[in-house]
Amino acid sequence: MKTIHYKLDGQQSSKKLLQISVDFPVNAETTLLPLPSWRPGRYELGNFAKNVLNFSVFNEHKKKCSFHKTNKDTWLVETPNTQTITVQYSYYANELNAGSTFIDKELRYVNPVNCLLYADGLTENPITLLVERPSNWQIATSLTNENGLLHAANYDELTDSPFIISPNLQSESYSVNNVPFTIWIVGHKPIDWESIIDDFQKFTQHQFDAFGEFPFTRYDFLIFSLPNQAYHGVEHLKSTVITLGPSHALFNSLYSELLGISSHELYHAWNIKSIRPKEMLPYDLTGENYSRLGYIYEGVTTYMGDLFLLKSGFFTLNDYLHELSNQVQKHLDNPGRFNYSVAESSFDTWLDGYVPGVPGRKVSIYTEGCLLAFCLDVQIRKATNNKVGLDEVMKRLYYDFAVKGIGITESDFQTILENTSGNSFQAFFDEYINGTNPYESILIDCLDYLGLSLIQEPLRSYSKGKLGMRTTKSNNGFSISEIYPGSPADIAGLCLNDQLIAINDHHISNDLDELLGYFEFDEKNVLIIRNQKMIQLTLPEVNRYFYQKHSVTIQKNPSVNQEKALLQWSK
Numbered sequence: 328m329k330t331i332h333y334k335l336d337g338q339q340s341s342k343k344l345l346q347i348s349v350d351f352p353v354n355a356e357t358t359l360l361p362l363p364s365w366r367p368g369r370y371e372l373g374n375f376a377k378n379v380l381n382f383s384v385f386n387e388h389k390k391k392c393s394f395h396k397t398n399k400d401t402w403l404v405e406t407p408n409t410q411t412i413t414v415q416y417s418y419y420a421n422e423l424n425a426g427s428t429f430i431d432k433e434l435r436y437v438n439p440v441n442c443l444l445y446a447d448g449l450t451e452n453p454i455t456l457l458v459e460r461p462s463n464w465q466i467a468t469s470l471t472n473e474n475g476l477l478h479a480a481n482y483d484e485l486t487d488s489p490f491i492i493s494p495n496l497q498s499e500s501y502s503v504n505n506v507p508f509t510i511w512i513v514g515h516k517p518i519d520w521e522s523i524i525d526d527f528q529k530f531t532q533h534q535f536d537a538f539g540e541f542p543f544t545r546y547d548f549l550i551f552s553l554p555n556q557a558y559h560g561v562e563h564l565k566s567t568v569i570t571l572g573p574s575h576a577l578f579n580s581l582y583s584e585l586l587g588i589s590s591h592e593l594y595h596a597w598n599i600k601s602i603r604p605k606e607m608l609p610y611d612l613t614g615e616n617y618s619r620l621g622y623i624y625e626g627v628t629t630y631m632g633d634l635f636l637l638k639s640g641f642f643t644l645n646d647y648l649h650e651l652s653n654q655v656q657k658h659l660d661n662p663g664r665f666n667y668s669v670a671e672s673s674f675d676t677w678l679d680g681y682v683p684g685v686p687g688r689k690v691s692i693y694t695e696g697c698l699l700a701f702c703l704d705v706q707i708r709k710a711t712n713n714k715v716g717l718d719e720v721m722k723r724l725y726y727d728f729a730v731k732g733i734g735i736t737e738s739d740f741q742t743i744l745e746n747t748s749g750n751s752f753q754a755f756f757d758e759y760i761n762g763t764n765p766y767e768s769i770l771i772d773c774l775d776y777l778g779l780s781l782i783q784e785p786l787r788s789y790s791k792g793k794l795g796m797r798t799t800k801s802n803n804g805f806s807i808s809e810i811y812p813g814s815p816a817d818i819a820g821l822c823l824n825d826q827l828i829a830i831n832d833h834h835i836s837n838d839l840d841e842l843l844g845y846f847e848f849d850e851k852n853v854l855i856i857r858n859q860k861m862i863q864l865t866l867p868e869v870n871r872y873f874y875q876k877h878s879v880t881i882q883k884n885p886s887v888n889q890e891k892a893l894l895q896w897s898k
Contacts, residue, residue, distance in 0.1 A: 333443060333456040333485075337492075340430045343421040344380070345437070349414050351446040353406045359447035360394075360402040360414060363486065363612035366440040368561040368599075369426055370676040372615070375441045376400035378419040378428075387411040401613075402444075418442040423551070425559040425568040434513070435460070435492035436551075438568075439485050440612070450482040460492050467491040467498065467511035469547045469565035483609070487564040487600075491549055501528045506541045508548070515552030515574050522578075523585075529639035530590045534597075537635075537718045538725055542601045548589060552577050560588040562595030586641055587650075591632030598631075599624040602724045605734030621673025622760060623740060626696010627721065629654075630704070637897055644881070644897060648779070651701070652878040655781065657694045658766060659877055662687040662812045669695040670737075670761050686823060687812060698766060699759055703744065705773035705896070706755075710748040713895040720747050777893045778885030784876045789843040794866060795873035796821065803856060804828050804835045811873040819853070819864045826856040 329352045336346040351358065365373050376399055384392040384402075386409045393405040406412060420442070423429040429436045435458075456477040458466060468490035471478040479485035493513050499520045500509045508531060512518055527548070535541055543565045551557075553572030560569045569588055571581055604618040618624075637647040658664060663672075667689040672680070675689060704717035723743045728735050737756070744752045758764035771781050786792035795814020798805040805827040810816045827835055830842050830853050843851070851866040882889070 328452045330453045330455055331446075331449060333454065334459070335435075335437065335456065336459040337430045337435045338459070339417070340432050340435075343419055343430060344417040345420045345428065345430050345435070345442065347414075347416055347418055347442060349443070351412050351414065351449060352452075353409045353412055356405070356407050358404045358406045358412065359397070360404060360444050361447060361613055362400045362442075362444040363440050364400050364614060365612065365616075366426055366438065366561075367487065367607075367610055368563075368595075369681070370616070370618075370621070371680055372677070373441070374399065378442070380417040380419060382416040383414075385413045385415070414444070423553070423570070424557070425551075425561040425570045433493060433495065436489070437492070438489040440487070443485065445482045452481065454479040454482065454485050456485070458490075458492060461494070464492050464494050465496040465498075467493075467496055467509075467513075467547065467549050469545060469563070484564060486612070488566065489549065489561075489563060489568050491551075499524055501531075503528060503531045503535050504541070506535075506543075506545065508546045510548045510550065512550045512552060514554075515577055519578050526586055526639075526641055527589065530586065530635045530641065531593060533635050533639045534590070534594055534631075538597055538722050542596055542729070546593070546596065548592075550585075550589075558584060558588070560592045562592045562600060564600055565596075567592035567595070583641075583646070586636055587633060590635050591628055594628045594631050594635070595624075597725055597729070598628050598721065601729035602721070603729070603734050605736050608732075608734035615677045617674055617677060619670040619673050619761075620735070620737060620740070621676060621692030622669045622696030622699055623735075625692045626669070626694075626698075627700045627717070629693045629697040630700035631718070631721075644893075647897075648879045648881070654694050654697050655770070655877045655879060657691065658698055660809075660874060661690060661694075663689045664695070664766070665763055665812075668761050668763055669699065669759075686810070695766075698770065702759075702766075702769050702773045703752075703755070705776055706750070706752075707744070707748045708892065708896060709776055710750045713892055715747060716896065720744055723747065774879060775882075776889065777896055778882045778889030779893070780880050780882050782878050782880055784878075785872045786874055786876055787840075788874075789840045789847070791874040792872045793869075794843070797874070798827065798839065800837075801826060805839050814873045815866045815869050818869075819866045821853075821855070821864065822857065824857075827853060828856060828861070829854040 332350045334348040339346060362376050384394050384404050386392055392412060394402050397403050404412060420428040420430045426438060428438045428441045458475045460475060466472055468488060470488045491513055496511055496513050497518055498509055498511045500507055501524050545565055547566040549566055549568045551570040552574040553570055554574050555572050557570045557572035560567060571577060571585055577585060604620045606618045607616045610616060633647060633650045636642040666687055669690055669692060672689040673692045700717060708716045720743050724735060741752055741756055774781055790796050790798060794816050795811035796807055796816035797809035799808050803826045807821055807823055807825045810821060829835055830851055831846055833842055835842060853864050853866055855862050
């Protein structure tokens with residue numbers, strides 16, 4: 328097979344334009360040139376073609392070829408009597424997050440799945456990519472690099488291998504079981520390499536031990552330390568890209584976040600880059616790849632990512648329980664849990680999976696999946712007298728399916744759960760994964776098995792706890808951002824984005840909860856602005872709390888069996 332040659336030039340960085348050129352062999356009257364419409368790791372359409380400018384095609388004689396678009400991100404080129412075409416275009420690269428493409432005068436970050444199109448029928452051809460750069464600029468990538476000439480075995484490897492080009496890259500390496508791991512950091516000085524290498528090596532070793540082998544021959548962490556607030560990570564075949572900020576906090580208050588997201592993304596090397604839903608093996612980059620298994624590829628990963636920080640000793644038990652408490656809090660604060668299952672929400676990531684969406688419609692595959700993974704882990708351990716847990720299930724999925732190049736189904740997952748534990752999980756799938764049964768009872772039972780408790784405390788905030796509304800400060804007073812179903816705020820007819828102006832004719836300035844408390848035993852007439860109209864409503868009193876604080880704590884006097892179970896689960 329003929330090699331396909333790409334060339335990238337960032338000389339127009341001031342205009343945020345990445346210049347792209349690619350040569351394709353031709354053997355037909357017409358040639359289709361698609362650009363991916365989404366990127367793995369983000370299960371929604373990206374519409375990257377909107378960033379393409381100045382598109383042109385030339386044959387081997389430097390003559391222009393006719394072309395037209397067949398859909399929003401596919402070009403059809405007329406190629407009669409043509410052996411080779413050169414495609415040239417600009418890509419507007421002005422968004423810097425883990426999944427984007429970005430250039431400026433000191434940085435090139437290229438995520439090939441965003442910006443490098445392919446020729447239909449040639450995705451298995453070997454690829455070279457020439458990166459034009461100043462001689463003192465380094466390249467951080469998991470691809471084979473020969474002095475700026477990158478090599479990929481095929482288009483799949485190319486699209487899943489982002490790279491950073493910069494004069495400001497720093498790196499250090501470590502190895503686990505003879506597999507080399509490299510940490511690249513751009514945008515931060517100085518770096519506490521001794522601590523970061525030690526901590527990364529520990530959680531890497533524990534994940535490696537859980538599976539027994541690593542899917543790839545190398546792995547690279549590509550980390551952006553940004554001056555602005557940022558938190559984002561994307562998994563790839565042999566690497567991950569992470570953006571965190573602000574940079575001054577990276578090795579202080581954000582350090583646990585750095586390890587948390589890094590552990591999460593590394594676990595993806597097995598779970599989604601190797602263990603993959605049947606519907607995504609292989610990926611179809613031309614459109615939606617629907618799956619109901621988001622609770623596995625994101626939920627289990629969220630759970631395991633934090634758990635391995637506990638097992639490796641970076642997290643204390645209290646640190647871990649703080650993270651688990653946050654997941655419980657997010658779950659119980661979301662009324663969507665009563666309406667839409669985690670499997671349905673996984674399917675609908677392609678619809679609105681990464682925005683809040685319609686109030687109360689859906690749940691998070693990360694949060695719900697994490698809590699269900701915890702419950703599955705404990706239930707397996709309980710059934711096997713703590714001999715094995717969910718890590719054994721994931722190991723079996725890896726060797727029985729991923730290693731053999733087979734995608735998994737929900738039935739496969741359930742079967743291995745049942746074979747590993749010796750128990751049926753049909754009710755669990757019916758009630759919690761594909762159903763909307765409340766999680767509280769099963770969470771409490773699983774926590775209790777480990778000598779842990781779920782604690783509920785009323786919020787001191789009157790508006791949240793007793794009226795069931797969350798607010799944000801606005802120019803006119805306070806704007807309603809969330810309403811708990813069945814709460815006084817809901818019953819009164821308040822709506823999202825209503826502006827709270829006054830209570831009982833008292834203007835609200837910076838004292839919403841103080842003012843509500845002042846009228847605690849009085850009828851509360853609230854003046855709002857909605858769609859430029861002033862409306863007065865009455866808040867009823869309901870003798871219960873709505874938004875509450877939830878936390879997972881260690882029981883004061885756990886039994887010997889509980890202590891044993893906790894130790895085996897955590898170590």
